[in-house]
Amino acid sequence: MTGSGGSDAEEPRTDGRIALGDHVIITGGGVKRMALVQADNKLRLGSSGVVQLEKLVGLRFGEVLRYDPKDRVLLPTNAYPDLDITSLQQRLEDARDNRHLVDDNRNQILSNVEIAALRQEKGVDAFLTTLVQKSTTFHTKTAYSQEKYLRKKKKRYGTLYKVERVTPDAAAEIYLPTINPSDVEPEETRSMRLRADTLALILHHSDVHSGSRVLVYEKTNGHLAAALLTRLGNDGVIMQVMDKVAQPNVFLAQAMGLTRVRELWKAIPRNDAFLLGREGTEEEQNPGDEKKKTGTGKNNTNKGNKKRGNGDIEGPSQWIRGIDARRMLKERPADSLIIVNDTESESLINELLPFIALGGHIVVYSQFLEDLSGAFARLWRECVNICVSETWYRHHQILPNRTHPTVNMSTAGGYLLTAIKTETNGIPRPRLEEVSKAILLEQAKSTETDGKMPFKRQREEGDERREQE
Amino acid sequence: MRSFPYLFFFFSCVPAFFSFWSVLLGMLAARGAVAKEGDTVLLVRGHLNLTPLTLRPGDLLHCKEGKFRHDDIIGRPLGTWVTGQSNIKGDTSRPPRLLVLQNSADLWTQAVPHRTQIIYDTDIAVIIFNLRLSPGCRVAEAGTGSGSLTHSIARTVAPNGMVYTFDFHKGRCLEARQEFRRNGLPASLVTCNWRDVCSKSLESDVSAGVEDEIGEGTDPKHGFGLSRHHVDAVFLDVPAPWLAIENVLHILRPGGMLCTFSPCIEQSQRTAQRLREEPFEFIDIRTVEALTKYFKPSFKRDREEDGRPSRPKLRPTLVSKGHSAYLTFARRRLERIPGLDDEDEERNDVSPRSGEEENAAS
Numbered sequence: 001m002t003g004s005g006g007s008d009a010e011e012p013r014t015d016g017r018i019a020l021g022d023h024v025i026i027t028g029g030g031v032k033r034m035a036l037v038q039a040d041n042k043l044r045l046g047s048s049g050v051v052q053l054e055k056l057v058g059l060r061f062g063e064v065l066r067y068d069p070k071d072r073v074l075l076p077t078n079a080y081p082d083l084d085i086t087s088l089q090q091r092l093e094d095a096r097d098n099r100h101l102v103d104d105n106r107n108q109i110l111s112n113v114e115i116a117a118l119r120q121e122k123g124v125d126a127f128l129t130t131l132v133q134k135s136t137t138f139h140t141k142t143a144y145s146q147e148k149y150l151r152k153k154k155k156r157y158g159t160l161y162k163v164e165r166v167t168p169d170a171a172a173e174i175y176l177p178t179i180n181p182s183d184v185e186p187e188e189t190r191s192m193r194l195r196a197d198t199l200a201l202i203l204h205h206s207d208v209h210s211g212s213r214v215l216v217y218e219k220t221n222g223h224l225a226a227a228l229l230t231r232l233g234n235d236g237v238i239m240q241v242m243d244k245v246a247q248p249n250v251f252l253a254q255a256m257g258l259t260r261v262r263e264l265w266k267a268i269p270r271n272d273a274f275l276l277g278r279e280g281t282e283e284e285q286n287p288g289d290e291k292k293k294t295g296t297g298k299n300n301t302n303k304g305n306k307k308r309g310n311g312d313i314e315g316p317s318q319w320i321r322g323i324d325a326r327r328m329l330k331e332r333p334a335d336s337l338i339i340v341n342d343t344e345s346e347s348l349i350n351e352l353l354p355f356i357a358l359g360g361h362i363v364v365y366s367q368f369l370e371d372l373s374g375a376f377a378r379l380w381r382e383c384v385n386i387c388v389s390e391t392w393y394r395h396h397q398i399l400p401n402r403t404h405p406t407v408n409m410s411t412a413g414g415y416l417l418t419a420i421k422t423e424t425n426g427i428p429r430p431r432l433e434e435v436s437k438a439i440l441l442e443q444a445k446s447t448e449t450d451g452k453m454p455f456k457r458q459r460e461e462g463d464e465r466r467e468q469e
Numbered sequence: 470m471r472s473f474p475y476l477f478f479f480f481s482c483v484p485a486f487f488s489f490w491s492v493l494l495g496m497l498a499a500r501g502a503v504a505k506e507g508d509t510v511l512l513v514r515g516h517l518n519l520t521p522l523t524l525r526p527g528d529l530l531h532c533k534e535g536k537f538r539h540d541d542i543i544g545r546p547l548g549t550w551v552t553g554q555s556n557i558k559g560d561t562s563r564p565p566r567l568l569v570l571q572n573s574a575d576l577w578t579q580a581v582p583h584r585t586q587i588i589y590d591t592d593i594a595v596i597i598f599n600l601r602l603s604p605g606c607r608v609a610e611a612g613t614g615s616g617s618l619t620h621s622i623a624r625t626v627a628p629n630g631m632v633y634t635f636d637f638h639k640g641r642c643l644e645a646r647q648e649f650r651r652n653g654l655p656a657s658l659v660t661c662n663w664r665d666v667c668s669k670s671l672e673s674d675v676s677a678g679v680e681d682e683i684g685e686g687t688d689p690k691h692g693f694g695l696s697r698h699h700v701d702a703v704f705l706d707v708p709a710p711w712l713a714i715e716n717v718l719h720i721l722r723p724g725g726m727l728c729t730f731s732p733c734i735e736q737s738q739r740t741a742q743r744l745r746e747e748p749f750e751f752i753d754i755r756t757v758e759a760l761t762k763y764f765k766p767s768f769k770r771d772r773e774e775d776g777r778p779s780r781p782k783l784r785p786t787l788v789s790k791g792h793s794a795y796l797t798f799a800r801r802r803l804e805r806i807p808g809l810d811d812e813d814e815e816r817n818d819v820s821p822r823s824g825e826e827e828n829a830a831s
Contacts, residue, residue, distance in 0.1 A: 062724040062803050064752070078805045080749040089742075162752065167601050179755065197591070197759050200598030204590060207573045209497065209624045210604040231625060233604025335500040357501030358548025359571035369764065369783055376766055377780040384513050384568060385576075388764040388783055391591060396734075396756040396795060398741040403734060405758075415764075420576070422513075422568055423549040 023255035028161030067159040081160040168227040172196035181410035191221035197393040206336040215334040222249035274322030333357035364417040383419035495653015496572040513568040519580035535565035547571035574624040587617035600702040611635040611666040667712040698722040706730040711743035751799040
């Protein structure tokens with residue numbers, strides 16, 4: 001715990017330094033990449049060239065770097081790395097416009113060959129100055145247009161980059177960009193991609209914090225589990241239900257530098273032993289053994305990527321037997337249930353809802369709104385506060401006299417269903433008409449039409465009495 | 470033979486969970502807790518309509534739904550229905566029931582008594598995610614307001630983190646303190662102080678983690694009152710966040726994240742302009758807007774359908790929020806490296822100075 005004396009004595013915390021085997025995120029020149037710092041590992045930095053990643057060892061996470069094209073290394077610098085500093089603060093009375101501007105492809109006097117040669121011998125600023133001098137139309141443009149021209153050239157030819165630790169928000173931005181979204185479908189993979197704000201909402205509505213016990217079914221290839229682990233800290237547990245052919249992918253969790261991944265993140269086979277409590281010795285042990293062997297093989301193949309080397313193999317197994325997981329969850333139900341699925345989730349909810357405690361948070365994500373209506377129908381008798389929503393997430397360019405939303409925004413947020421599990425409503429399951437009536441009554445309660453309440457309540461209670469007879 | 474390791478794992482986990490369970494109470498307790506005296510629980514009055522209730526033995530809740538005794542709630546698991554008495558004398562119909570929920574940070578956002586305009590779920594989620602909060606982080610927040618965001622931040626940084634929240638309104642500060650204690654957030658996790666963080670701090674550093682006695686003065690203290698580079702993240706929901714940047718630079722560690730919450734675009738412009746001033750202490754400056762569109766179920770049956778539909782259709786609600794605020798995020802860059810030659814440094818301010826010279830020449 002943080003006492004007042006202790007907190008004063010504590011030294012300010014820093015992000016630490018890059019070590020061999022760490023993963024980093026490099027941003028700059030319109031590129032945002034995740035890379036492994038390892039001997040003989042190279043990364044292409046857009047059009048600037050290739051960099052040796054091993055040379056990053058010893059630098060601070062969060063550093064600003066300059067690319068040295070001669071030695072192909074990134075060196076620390078005190079320069080400002082972003083492209084949003086402007087000298088055009090006041091409103092400009094600019095008489096220039098583009099009424100006489102002609103696009104005849106001869107405005108830049110230098111040829112491509114000459115430009116390539118100049119890049120080798122000149123620094124970036126001198127190079128850009130030459131480009132401006134050799135442009136026949138630069139001086140006829142407005143000041144804003146000139147600044148935009150320079151910013152574009154700076155982005156392409158700039159040599160400044162930022163190196164950071166892998167965090168959930170940076171990884172989500174790499175996975176599904178929102179600042180410069182692309183309409184090109186990612187290459188065919190079986191994993192789902194969660195936008196940054198969708199991932200944020202899943203973490204918020206599932207109420208994940210230190211000590212939480214989270215039951216998860218996800219198809220994001222470990223991205224959601226890694227983000228959940230950052231919220232657990234050193235306490236709590238993630239129990240991920242795995243299909244028959246699935247394996248937990250701990251790559252991103254380890255790329256974030258998380259420790260104790262296998263202790264806090266457990267995999268449960270989705271088998272009869274877990275779901276029904278049926279314990280057949282043969283059936284129970286064989287799948288576990290196979291998965292364990294496959295997991296071990298995976299560990300061996302990825303050995304070079306792990307900082308702890310053999311520690312992972314010797315550590316606790318990430319798998320729990322289905323019958324053991326069932327017993328654990330029966331004794332202490334989970335605090336949250338998170339389902340990220342690209343098909344219908346009703347069967348999953350049927351299987352997993354009994355393992356959730358009263359007051360537990362339920363979050364179901366789907367890329368399709370149609371899939372959530374089945375989940376809604378399944379949950380509405382046992383849950384309250386059932387909400388289905390989608391999010392609109394938009395970036396803004398904030399510059400003097402040029403402030404507006406960015407032209408393109410990501411519309412791949414998907415849909416979320418959130419609910420709170422409660423004691424089952426004691427009233428027997430009604431017929432369709434009563435369902436509609438109950439919904440109407442619920443809506444009436446939400447509004448302030450007091451005049452209608454006694455009449456509606458009276459009728460419903462009468463119906464209930466009739467049912468009991 | 471094979472079951473032995475799992476059994477060992479199982480036994481080794483139980484004490485940890487049990488000890489944790491008894492340490493944290495209130496909204497940070499495990500789900501399915503039993504209601505106790507002094508707990509703040511949430512009553513479900515309708516869809517997304519929750520009201521808080523502090524349990525006191527012997528008390529009677531008298532509301533529109535009926536009369537409910539606190540003693541009928543205390544000792545029972547939360548998330549269950551409680552039966553009461555009707556308000557109508559001699560009413561022989563079914564007794565009224567009320568659903569009692571366990572408190573949590575995201576539900577508290579719906580149940581919080583409003584002393585100010587509050588921050589809602591979508592913005593809260595985006596703020597916590599982009600500030601990179603996790604257990605153990607230290608966060609400074611101003612102003613406290615109704616405490617909607619404070620509860621979510623405290624939930625995220627617990628149990629070893631720290632939330633320093635400030636409000637320049639004395640009454641709001643006092644009410645927020647009591648509310649945090651009632652919700653099970655101790656002073657070792659959340660401190661609320663009466664301060665104006667936009668005023669230049671004149672005093673030397675104050676001990677962190679202490680809730681000052683609020684005296685009879687008419688003006689709040691100045692600044693954050695925290696030591697240098699003390700916090701990992703700063704959140705500002707104040708009318709003029711650009712005035713607080715100087716104080717933020719004192720308390721925010723290099724590499725830490727800053728977020729400002731501004732309804733008007735002019736506020737975001739002034740904030741971004743201030744963040745970009747020399748000596749360029751902030752990078753990755755970006756402004757986002759997050760809005761939520763809700764769907765509601767419709768159980769109407771199509772005319773041609775014979776059987777009953779197995780699932781409802783979902784259509785948008787008639788009204789959704791069109792705007793809440795612009796969120797401006799920035800990262801404080803690391804401390805400068807001494808000895809690097811600054812004269813040769815590449816300036817990324819895209820200045821049209823060259824163009825001007827060319828124009829003058831021509």
